[in-house]
Amino acid sequence: MKSLFLLLLLVLFQFKGFTQFVSNEIDNIVSEYTKNPQNKLTFFYTIEKYQDDTIQLNKIMVELVKHLHKDEEIDFQIVNSLLDVANGRFSNSFVIKDEALLKLTDILNDLLVLSSNRNFIAENLMYYNFGLYNEQSKNSLLKSLKNRKLCFNWTILEVGALNIPGGKQALQTIIDSNWTEFKDAALVALCRMGDKHSLxxxxxxxxxxxxxxxxxxxxxxxxxxxxxxxxxxxxxxxxxxxxxxxxxxxxxxxxxxxxxxxxxxxxxxxxxxxxxxxxxxxxxxxxxxxxxxxxxxxxxxxxxxxx
Known part of the structure; x- marks a missing residue:
């Protein structure tokens, strides 16, 4: 029993040690860029070292998200890294890709992240496997349609293509609103969902x-x-x-x-x-x-x- 307890303590210590190591490594990358924006900013090599390691990759993603809102370019590199993880560049683990996608859809609803970076997410998500979307990530997409500052035409089309429950009502609300920049996409998305009137x-x-x-x-x-x-x-x-x-x-x-x-x-x-x-x-x-x-x-x- 004592041996098992010591083993658990060792595993916990190693996990915390890795978390601190990754946190410090990402902190250093961000710090070097902040000191001099001419320095190359990339999290690629940090992630690449732990490719195919589900636990470590998940921890890296958690640490990356903590560094959002510091700088437009930092945000872009974080978003780009998460997109790379979600498309399987570093791991074929469904769990990892699913978690990366969830973090990306959460960022879509974060007004502190620059609109261009959120639009970049929305556009790139068009090419991802439908099977990666779970109920949480679908709900995040749907949520972004209910705020004009968060809404993008890409997201509207994603909601239609995924046939998300509650999507028809959200899309019809856009058509009935004064959100003129989104009405065409909303109509097409309703067509995708089989709405006869829109078709x-x-x-x-x-x-x-x-x-x-x-x-x-x-x-x-x-x-x-x-x-x-x-x-x-x-x-x-x-x-x-x-x-x-x-x-x-x-x-x-x-x-x-x-x-x-x-x-x-x-x-x-x-x-x-x-x-x-x-x-x-x-x-x-x-x-x-x-x-x-x-x-x-x-x-x-x-x-x-x-x-």
């Missing part, structure tokens, strides 16, 4: 645009993000339209335009047979896409596990 508004609008290539050029990224049957049907209809074949040659060759539509469809539909093709293969890819659609238009599935 009607969006696709009625783009179906009225003439010429046809203008509608596609302006809205194909939003159409791809929405990932609803209306998105697929719009693109397939466009692929077969007479207007596509009558496009002015000075804008874009019809084949090139159709090939772009096929590439968008390939990113949206699960098990779509045509993924990659070069310029010389465009005609064949378009033909294959049309044939595949005729055979699978009632059974296709949309991939909503990405933005």
């Amino acid at each position: 009607d508004i969006f696709f009625t609008k783009i179906n009225k645009i003439d010429p046809v290539e203008k509608a596609f050029d302006q809205y194909y990224r939003k159409i791809e993000y929405i990932k609803q049957p209306e998105s697929i049907l719009f693109l397939v209809k466009l692929l077969d339209s007479k207007a596509l074949n009558e496009m002015p040659k000075e804008t874009m060759k019809p084949t090139k335009f159709a090939a772009t539509i096929v590439r968008v469809l390939s990113r949206m539909i699960i098990d779509f047979p045509i993924k990659y093709f070069n310029d010389a293969e465009e005609d064949n890819a378009i033909k294959m896409a049309k044939e595949w659609w005729k055979e699978n238009k009632s059974t296709y599935k949309i991939n909503r596990e990405k933005y």
Whole structure:
């Protein structure tokens, strides 16, 4: 019993010792930069030393967050480091990536962190695995939509893509408000969540645009993000339209335009047979896409596990 007690004391001492060591190391990095902003500021090497060590990496993240609010550049480097951890640069541990993501979504609601740094987080989170978001991180995203100073278009789109409970109400509140800078994103996010009224508004609008290539050029990224049957049907209809074949040659060759539509469809539909093709293969890819659609238009599935 005594041996077990001594072992626990030793482990506790080592843990506290490491915590103090990391704290001092990060303090020194920050201090050197504060003394002379020309000094290189990076936490990369500190984190790299403990990659794949779940306990130590988590402790490093805790220490990094403690140094927020001291300087714009320090905040940026902390945010950048957390983004690197969240995307698996230092560890494939789900626990570590999940914890980094939670810290990042918490920072989104921190008005003491410069808006540009929070926007940087929001933009980069668009590319993260949906499975990393737990209930806490989703709630943090949703919370940021309820304060105009915290809200970003990126965050609005993330709430829509993740289909967060309570998201529809928050997005509709934005549309009904005077937050004009966020209304377009809120409408598109509601479309992603399958809101029929929003889908009607969006696709009625783009179906009225003439010429046809203008509608596609302006809205194909939003159409791809929405990932609803209306998105697929719009693109397939466009692929077969007479207007596509009558496009002015000075804008874009019809084949090139159709090939772009096929590439968008390939990113949206699960098990779509045509993924990659070069310029010389465009005609064949378009033909294959049309044939595949005729055979699978009632059974296709949309991939909503990405933005």
